[in-house]
Amino acid sequence: MIYLKTEEEIELIRQSSLLVGKTLAEVAPLVKPGITTLELDKIAEEFIRDNGGVPSFKNYNGFPNTLCASLNEAVVHGIPNNKPLKDGDIISLDCGVFMNGFHGDVAYTFEVGDVSDEIKNLLRTTKESLELGIAAAIAGNRIGDIGYAIQAHAESRGYGVVRELVGHGLGRELHEGPEVPNYGKRGSGMILKEGLVIAIEPMINLKSKGVRQDKDGWTIITSDNKPSAHFEHDVVVRKGKAEVLSTHEYIEEALNKQLK
Template sequence: MIIPKTREEIELMRESALVVSRTLGMLAKEMKPGATTNQLNKMAEDYIRSQDAIPGFLGLYGCPSTLLTSVNEAVVHGLPTDVPLKEGDIVAIDCGAIKNSFYGDHAYTFEVGEVSAETKKLLKITKESLYIGIREFKAGNRVGDVGFAIQNYCEAQGYGVVRELVGHGLGRKMHEDPEMPNYGRRGRGKKFVEGMTIALEPMINLGTYKVKQLSDGWTIVTQDGQPSAHYEHNIALVNGKPELLSTFDYVYEALGIVSDEEKEFRNI
């Protein structure tokens, strides 16, 4: 069952989402060769707690960490380790926080030093597909409209769109209705309603869409060992239009990137 939020609840969710946004921005400065994902995990936990929030992933479904850190061919749910990051790696950082009894949950894929042109393109297309999907999250549309838009854009570039893992509704629980696949058919699935809040998160592979789980019971990797990218935003349906609750602005500030990609989705 979809749980619409009041405007007041949406503002509380924005506070939760922005804790995660600031955490990702803080971590952006640390994405250097030699850093370990365990170090990043500790920094994230300390920062989230300093914001009068608590880590949203830690303990959820038995998760042992504050961050999920997915390096190179890892798609999602990678567990932090003491293995140093190296030049040319990519690492998707997925982070959650609870504040005001609501969850924030979003993700960004970082470059470590200089990455290949092929990998850069994968990251670019995956992030673009996120905003293409967000544009379809509007009054009158359905879940399949969002999934179709993401799938169509990414598959046209020759990339694999992961099927087994999907976005989701978000609120007082990390996972609410509806599921938000990154593939689908137009006009299919649940209809969007005013006040609903979702986490949309394309997971796109350089090669095959097929994935497998490692023996740690968490990490999902591509079957062919090629890189995967993952970006995630939290969005509310307000006055029939998508409104971002999270932002990549803190990441961009840390990395010296100028972007207006979020402008159309802000309540200004």
């Protein structure tokens, strides 16, 4: 089902989404060589609960943790573990919060120590693809316009766009209709209406678009074992310009403070 949201509901989704951004900012300065994703997961869960929320992902269809922590060739749905992060890694941290009856869902891919220029370019392009997808999320456009904007930009740089995993509607449920693919044809799919809240989340691979599922039953890995990047925002469709309910600003402020 597809539910258009009232302004009151949109405000509650914004609060949940902002808490996800603050949670990722809480762990951001700790994403360094030597820390484990289980340590990050524990800090994230405590921060969410201390701020009046509940982790959306924990126990969702049996998922064991608060964060999806997807390392290097893992695209999404990585399970936090006790392996220390290494210099040159990248790690996508995807997090959800349930608060006041509504979910927020945000992802950010972090650099661990010194990362190669090749990987920095992948991250930059994935973020740009997200921004272009958001720019297409306006009333009167179609769902395919979002996917087209993301796909055209990523593929123009030679990257692979994952087909098997998509963005989604967001609200009282973590995953609502419609599906929001990161690929598509202009002018195809359902018409976007004002008040539709969606999570737009490009998953862009360094080379091949192909993926496979790991034996753990959760982690999705690139078929060629090359790195993948993932960024996500929660967005409400508006006339003329989409409104972003989530933010990466808290994360980037935390990372910039670390550099000073």
